[in-house]
Amino acid sequence: MKLYTTKGSGNGYKVALLLSLLNKAHERIIVDFPGGEHKRKPFTELNPRSQVPVLEDNGRVLWDSSACLAYVARKYGGERWLPSDPGQMGEVLQWVAVALNEIQFGLQYGRGIAQGRRSGSFEECAELGRKGLNVLEARLKNNDWLALGRPTIADVACYPYTARAPQANIALAPYPAVVAWIRRIETLPGYLRLD
């Protein structure tokens, strides 16, 4: 299995984290973003969106972290990380949607702006990111995990850019349940360190 990613990509990291939690080996291929490799063939034939991660497994190519997580969970994680039961799957995927919305467009892009790698309004990103943190905090105040009472791809999807929020100049101190959840993830067997 090949995982195309970059050294700093939190979205590529999510897939590597799930594979590590499942004790499943993969080959890591670093895409040269500064050199524009992601905007040229052959990479654009793997992913027309010019983004990482891309996962290649048994001849199947998938892009977008959410789709890669779902694939790995269903292929190598049985019913544990993304169940096939409709209600349970919905419960997991609603939190994956928070990762794709408030966390990506808020915390991730806010961090990119704060670090000078992106243009856009930091304040708009921070506002959206804090909305996401409030929703996570409300859920985690009375629950150890985002969905189903156990670790799922919901947690894996939301974790990296939430944990990195302080790098976006967004303090996590007002969100103690989120901080406790981050520590909980970081002590899971097979946890892979987030840089």
Next chain:
Amino acid sequence: MKLYTTKGSGNGYKVALLLSLLNKAHERIIVDFPGGEHKRKPFTELNPRSQVPVLEDNGRVLWDSSACLAYVARKYGGERWLPSDPGQMGEVLQWVAVALNEIQFGLQYGRGIAQGRRSGSFEECAELGRKGLNVLEARLKNNDWLALGRPTIADVACYPYTARAPQANIALAPYPAVVAWIRRIETLPGYLRLD
């Protein structure tokens, strides 16, 4: 089954469209957005994000259109609209991610700005929206449907705000394969009209 939505919500409409394609009845509950009902209890107890759609079925409450679509597809659509096979599920979900990213933050929010209902940069939204349209066009040039060679929740998720792009002052003429795909969706048995 209860679907909480608003009259104009394309995200609520997606769920209603899938239910209609599956010939499955539901009760439609209009949330009073102008009156701020979505920001108050009891609605915020259904959805802490203060958004529509919310689906209530057999005592289960789900929010986010992507999670609602996955639930309905798995509960009432067998293996057809969202298969449990890992690779096939991944293929569908990668396009659902485009709906949550380029289409929502590009075409949907661009339309909101163009119609005076949102603040933000129209040009940034339009640029992201056109990236999404290019990815859809490249896929649909040689495929009738976004995933699996048949209609799935990928098409349902991407359709509404793509079809409404002209209302965001983004013409679809440069994307003929997208236009043909829109017509294809609109002739599916059980299609529900998009206003």
